[in-house]
Amino acid sequence: MPTTLTLKNIPDEVYVRLKAAAKSHHRSLNSEAIVCLESVLLPGRATAEEVIARARAIRDALPKGKFAAKDIDAFKREGRP
DSSP states (O other): OOOOOOOOSOOHHHHHHHHHHHHHTTOOHHHHHHHHHHHHHSOOOOOHHHHHHHHHHHHHHSOTTSSOHHHHHHHHHTTOO
16 A cells, blocks of 8 residues: 655755656656655565666766767776777
8 A cells, every 4th residue: 555755855856856857757746756765675586677867867966068979988998908
């Protein structure tokens, strides 16, 4: 049976990130918070779609135009033989 939980004193940065994630996943804040809690407390193997969605959300959060493809390739190769 679902239960109600009220959160208080959420740090501003956590709220901003949760709100951005909810928007990028087309979810409400409540639904996004539940998904986040489930992913930490009920870990399971992520589907390919979930991994892709997460990667896209991270990519979308990066500053636009700051990373060129050649720079990204160089970072990936850094420390490799």
